[in-house]
Amino acid sequence: MNSQLLLQTIANAGAVSAMYAMIAVGLTLAFGVMQMANLAHGHFFMAGAYTVYALYALHDWPFWFAVAGAVGIGAVIGLAVERGIFRPLRGDVVGGFIATAGLMFVFEVFMGEVWGWGHMRQVPSPYMRAVKFFGASVSFQRVIVIPFAIACIGGLLVFMRWFRLGRALRAVAQDPEAASLQGININRMTALAMAIAGALAGISGGIMSTIYAVTPALGGHIILPALIVVVVGGMGSVGGVTLASILLGFIITFVTTLVDGVTAMMVSVAVMALVLAIRPQGLMGHVVT
Amino acid sequence: MIYFIWMILAQSYRLIVTIHDWQLYHVVLYGVGAYTSGMLAKNLGVPVFAAIPLGGAVASLAGVAITSVLLRTKGWGFYIATYGLAELIRLSWMKFRNPFGGSTGIIDIPYPPVVAGIDFSARIPYYFFSLGVMLIIMYMLYRLERSRIGDSFKAVSMDPLLAASTGISIPRQRLLACAIGGFFAGIAGGLLVHRLGAVDPKLFNITTMLYLLIWIVVGGTNSFWGPVLGVSVMYSLFELSRPLIQIRPMFFGIAMILVLLFMPGGLEGMVAKAAVRLRRLRGVQTAEAE
Amino acid sequence: MLLEIKDITVHYYKVPAVRNISITVEDGEIVTLIGSNGAGKSTTLRAVSGLKHPTTGEIRYKGQRIDKLPPHAINALGIAMVPEGRRVFPQMTVLENLLMGAFLRRDKNEIQKNLEGVVYRHFPCLKERRRQAAGTLSGGEQQMLAMGRALMSAPKLILMDEPSLGLSPIMCGEIGKIIKDIQTEGKTVILVEQNARLALALAQHAYVIESGDITLSGPAKELSKNDDVKKAYLGG
Numbered sequence: 001m002n003s004q005l006l007l008q009t010i011a012n013a014g015a016v017s018a019m020y021a022m023i024a025v026g027l028t029l030a031f032g033v034m035q036m037a038n039l040a041h042g043h044f045f046m047a048g049a050y051t052v053y054a055l056y057a058l059h060d061w062p063f064w065f066a067v068a069g070a071v072g073i074g075a076v077i078g079l080a081v082e083r084g085i086f087r088p089l090r091g092d093v094v095g096g097f098i099a100t101a102g103l104m105f106v107f108e109v110f111m112g113e114v115w116g117w118g119h120m121r122q123v124p125s126p127y128m129r130a131v132k133f134f135g136a137s138v139s140f141q142r143v144i145v146i147p148f149a150i151a152c153i154g155g156l157l158v159f160m161r162w163f164r165l166g167r168a169l170r171a172v173a174q175d176p177e178a179a180s181l182q183g184i185n186i187n188r189m190t191a192l193a194m195a196i197a198g199a200l201a202g203i204s205g206g207i208m209s210t211i212y213a214v215t216p217a218l219g220g221h222i223i224l225p226a227l228i229v230v231v232v233g234g235m236g237s238v239g240g241v242t243l244a245s246i247l248l249g250f251i252i253t254f255v256t257t258l259v260d261g262v263t264a265m266m267v268s269v270a271v272m273a274l275v276l277a278i279r280p281q282g283l284m285g286h287v288v289t
Numbered sequence: 290m291i292y293f294i295w296m297i298l299a300q301s302y303r304l305i306v307t308i309h310d311w312q313l314y315h316v317v318l319y320g321v322g323a324y325t326s327g328m329l330a331k332n333l334g335v336p337v338f339a340a341i342p343l344g345g346a347v348a349s350l351a352g353v354a355i356t357s358v359l360l361r362t363k364g365w366g367f368y369i370a371t372y373g374l375a376e377l378i379r380l381s382w383m384k385f386r387n388p389f390g391g392s393t394g395i396i397d398i399p400y401p402p403v404v405a406g407i408d409f410s411a412r413i414p415y416y417f418f419s420l421g422v423m424l425i426i427m428y429m430l431y432r433l434e435r436s437r438i439g440d441s442f443k444a445v446s447m448d449p450l451l452a453a454s455t456g457i458s459i460p461r462q463r464l465l466a467c468a469i470g471g472f473f474a475g476i477a478g479g480l481l482v483h484r485l486g487a488v489d490p491k492l493f494n495i496t497t498m499l500y501l502l503i504w505i506v507v508g509g510t511n512s513f514w515g516p517v518l519g520v521s522v523m524y525s526l527f528e529l530s531r532p533l534i535q536i537r538p539m540f541f542g543i544a545m546i547l548v549l550l551f552m553p554g555g556l557e558g559m560v561a562k563a564a565v566r567l568r569r570l571r572g573v574q575t576a577e578a579e
Numbered sequence: 580m581l582l583e584i585k586d587i588t589v590h591y592y593k594v595p596a597v598r599n600i601s602i603t604v605e606d607g608e609i610v611t612l613i614g615s616n617g618a619g620k621s622t623t624l625r626a627v628s629g630l631k632h633p634t635t636g637e638i639r640y641k642g643q644r645i646d647k648l649p650p651h652a653i654n655a656l657g658i659a660m661v662p663e664g665r666r667v668f669p670q671m672t673v674l675e676n677l678l679m680g681a682f683l684r685r686d687k688n689e690i691q692k693n694l695e696g697v698v699y700r701h702f703p704c705l706k707e708r709r710r711q712a713a714g715t716l717s718g719g720e721q722q723m724l725a726m727g728r729a730l731m732s733a734p735k736l737i738l739m740d741e742p743s744l745g746l747s748p749i750m751c752g753e754i755g756k757i758i759k760d761i762q763t764e765g766k767t768v769i770l771v772e773q774n775a776r777l778a779l780a781l782a783q784h785a786y787v788i789e790s791g792d793i794t795l796s797g798p799a800k801e802l803s804k805n806d807d808v809k810k811a812y813l814g815g
């Protein structure tokens with residue numbers, strides 16, 4: 001591996017890490033607040049990608065307007081899933097989990113029927129320029145997700161620490177019953193968490209749509225690494241999940257470049273098994289008793 | 290034929306569900322059985338009827354291995370991790386062309402031989418052979434559920450603390466459930482592979498697992514008859530909807546969500562309720578007649 | 580009459596935990612429910628706070644029916660609860676816990692005044708430890724935090740579920756003193772206690788609950804002289 005390829009791989013790994021972080025942070029936030037998680041979260045990401053495809057590639061909206069649309073669509077889907085599935089099934093962890101597995105089928109078919117099966121939708125890149133550093137050139141489009149992820153996750157952390165509603169999210173995650181006694185409406189908080197999760201998935205899907213081939217199977221491809229990141233990082237821990245995203249983003253990108261994608265997935269699953277064997281609650285998860 | 294295999298898979302999965310270990314690797318264990326049995330028969334010349342139970346044994350070991358790594362992981366993390374480790378096995382079939390044949394899989398797997406003048410490689414005898422295996426397995430699982438072991442599984446799923454305090458070792462019971470369930474899933478794989486004569490990793494992906502979940506959830510898991518109903522009704526619908534192959538997953542996904550939301554006991558629960566109502570109705574009538 | 584509990588029955592699954600219980604609470608008094616473990620005291624309190632809905636009967640607060648409202652709506656009416664086992668948010672700081680208590684209040688100045696003038700005055704130790712994670716506090720400090728958190732909503736009525744549970748005798752005395760102080764500030768308290776001696780010393784009215792039924796009630800002073808009560812709850 002020469003130095004140019006190395007730098008390029010590092011840049012790619014950074015981008016992949018940023019994408020995983022945005023997907024997985026939403027997933028873990030929703031998990032923390034509801035104690036239920038969403039297998040169809042990758043399909044929220046896919047919905048974001050299709051939104052940008054439809055608005056930007058087909059209808060010539062400005063790219064960032066299209067991404068904003070993806071955020072909105074993601075949030076709306078998140079709210080709908082909270083209302084339709086998680087709220088009625090609250091407390092039934094297995095049920096919620098299986099129901100969103102069914103939802104994966106629903107989304108996949110829906111996207112396939114609307115946008116065509118087997119068609120790869122290529123979204124043209126709005127930024128053809130490349131960033132050069134240390135002699136390596138990295139496409140601007142590929143790394144632009146990094147500052148976005150930092151802004152979004154940083155914003156989320158600030159929100160959860162310093163804002164009334166953000167603190168309420170944390171309170172619900174730690175003790176829903178005690179939180180409701182403080183006047184917090186739990187239903188509103190789970191809806192908020194799912195909206196944020198959906199919006200984060202939507203924005204990352206929107207930005208990454210120019211790099212990935214957009215197909216109905218995209219959601220299914222992205223969910224496994226995202227789930228691994230959440231499990232490794234620790235369910236409900238935003239910090240742990242961000243750390244795990246970076247770890248797995250680098251592992252997956254480097255192994256993919258050096259060997260192949262299948263091996264990369266195998267290595268990351270093995271890392272997950274190792275982490276869970278040593279720390280069953282994940283790197284920074286709290287022990288649930 | 291495939292119906293029998295689904296039935297074995299669903300029933301063996303329900304055994305694991307009775308101890309509340311919903312996992313997502315059952316279909317991959319079915320694949321482990323298929324690969325093992327197929328490779329033993331093809332590469333080592335093991336007789337087919339010996340290779341099938343050996344496949345079951347290897348699948349059982351794989352299940353125990355996965356669950357023992359994850360014994361301390363709880364709730365949702367456990368489900369996800371079972372999915373991840375199942376993918377690890379499945380991806381290794383894709384990754385290693387030798388001996389697993391990569392993503393195209395293995396072909397030219399031996400068919401069963403002629404035994405006592407019956408050619409088991411033919412369609413009809415094999416059909417009855419699978420039917421027989423299915424009935425035997427179902428009978429065994431039926432008895433198992435009513436044995437002490439079955440009771441201890443239920444005790445663990447209902448109240449783990451109480452079960453532990455009565456001297457039941459929870460990890461041991463969970464591993465036992467995995468071992469038994471995995472063995473039968475492996476047998477199902479063996480039955481499949483010696484009929485198809487070929488095997489590939491796509492047969493055992495998460496989509497197949499989701500269908501298994503749908504059969505189980507829609508059928509209901511409270512009793513032995515839930516998976517019977519689930520597989521019978523849903524698999525028939527599955528076959529009937531073949532012309533709508535592209536939107537079929539959506540239909541089944543919605544069906545499962547609706548069942549989870551509005552029919553917590555599944556089809557079996559509904560039948561049970563209807564039976565109670567019918568009996569009550571009859572009771573009223575006989576009372577009036579008297 | 581501030582709160583009226585009329586003939587409520589509360590079920591857990593299919594088992595009734597309390598049966599046809601009636602309790603009245605006047606403005607400004609401390610009312611205590613005493614009884615042994617599992618008698619239904621906590622269940623009654625959970626019904627008032629909205630965590631558990633009664634199957635029959637009604638609960639009225641200032642004349643308004645509240646037995647079908649969710650907990651957050653009941654909090655909004657001015658009823659705060661100090662739950663059993665303290666239930667502070669362990670990974671949040673002491674200050675954040677206190678601010679959660681004021682979740683429904685929007686006026687920052689009022690909240691600050693309440694924090695300094697009421698909560699930190701009663702519990703100076705909370706001020707010292709305001710940046711510490713609540714999970715790292717001692718049991719007594721967590722109890723104070725839970726009480727402080729309830730006070731942060733500026734409630735009219737405070738429900739306290741076993742505040743002395745697991746605390747040292749000295750700490751119990753201190754908590755008792757603070758409950759008395761809270762009353763003199765014009766708040767009404769319903770106190771559920773296993774420590775009957777403490778509860779009867781604080782309260783004006785008392786109810787004795789035994790396996791889901793009220794067996795005795797009356798002014799606390801009289802009850803503490805009652806022979807049955809003495810034998811069963813005051814150690815002779």
